[in-house]
Amino acid sequence: MKRILTFLRDTRHLLVLLLLIAAGGAGFMHLRGGMIPESFGRIGPYRAAALDEIAARPSVIMADSTCLKCHADVGEERADTLHTAVGCIHCHGLGRQHVAEARRAVDSPDVEISPAKGWDGNFRTDIDLYITKDRATCLACHQKVVGMPKEFKKIKGVPREFKWINVDEHLEDEEAEEPESRETCFECHEGHNTEP
């Protein structure tokens, strides 16, 4: 009996410590209960409600159909080409301000639509609307690169190889006049109807 008492006396600091740790653990569990969002884990390890919230956000990427409402002529130019697969925003920028301006201009004719700028060569550019003949825009898709899957960008699943070119060979074969120029592709192709 006495030995048990001395043992308890000698270990009470450890008991206090254990109590403290247990209290900390309980506090964590309590906090945890309050911190887990309501819809967490219903579908997977994330907040299920986030899906609807994200879906409700306005779209950043302009669909071609938005542009074509006003630029029907471009639609016609491209109508029979394989390039209907390529979004306007790839060569012209996101065009959000442009669309907003243009829509306002429909109601009040004195609103001026800012002209398109040149491109700064950056695919993540902040320029809202640009027009460019830089070959980099074409080569982003058309240059054959190691590792690019064969079926990459097949239009509507048509089973044929993507139209890749080897730039140097292509320019030589087709006898480009200024193969070094950044705008060389436009000697023979156009932006909208790219068929040579």
Next chain:
Amino acid sequence: MGETPFVFPNDPNVTWSIMIVLYPYITGLVSGAFVVAALYHVFRQEVLEPVARLALVTALCFCAFATLPLLLHLHHPERAFNIMFTPSATSAMSVFGFIYNFYMLLLVVQVWLVFRPEIVERANSCSGAVGLFYRVLALGIREISDGARRIDAWVIRLLAMIGIPASCVLSGYVGFLFGAVKANPWWSTALMPVVFLASSLASGIAAIIVLYLFLCWRRRVRPDAECVRALSRYLWGSLIVAVSLEMLELVHMAYESGAQWHVISTLLTEHLVVSYGIVQVLIGSVCPFFLLMISTRPQLPARAMTWLSGLAGVLVLVQVLAMRWNIVVGGQLFSKSFRGFVEYPLHWGGREGLIAAAVILALPLLALWVAGKVLPLWPSKEA
């Protein structure tokens, strides 16, 4: 629709910044320093007595700041706790919170038990606010019997025993995080955890040597030559293991000459020449190897030995930092398509800049200074 963008190079930014370099560095220092303390407590290496307490408190101080670089790296640091509130069983990262907290708790309890006699003594002898502080620190228990001392010694030893595997898990785990990134050939090897573990030990021991010598110099006390010599020997051993493993891994990659070798060899010969070839290998591995080889010779006079060991310690600290840098930043410099390299612009300012990094490395030392004021870091017979 349904078309994937495929623009090269496919990873244009180094997203894991210098903060992610510091994080494994600091955790490495923690576990290395802890092992020094454990060598004394578990393996009864009595020569290490002069640094045993310092090592333990150093481990605690660095551990307290180990997560700070991660928090600075996060754009929403307030969400950091979600990783523990809603842990994902399949995420290696989510395990970290638990490993870290377990280890931190272990360290706190261990430090508390080791210093309890002094805390209780001061709780009884000091008055006023200071006395109150120590009474709270003593958890209100103001006596310490011989029986309690015996039990404490036993618990300390037990904790140190648990602590050794725990600290191996802590630093090995960091290596695991990198080693498990399948897409990155510079990281994805099973040797990675072991490499991290070995270099952690080296860096922790080096840190204790450097801190001990520095603090002795500040206190105008002659450092215990046997202790420094023993530490140098451990440092030498762990450095050899660490560097051999690092080289083994590289040689293995070179010999295998897999598809990724061309990008890794370009990485090493063109992009990491200074930080890998010169700093990590030449200055950080080869130099300290010879310095320590000389300094562990028993016939060397004590003064020369401490100088050599201190210098070697500093170099090893640099080596391990460079090694973390070369792995973390180096692994992000090349495109995962193995075509093309990117640059990592290191800035002074900003939350992930050099100044922030320097502050992070200084904070544990500041904490150590405070701890030195609150707790007696040196064995009583010396004071």
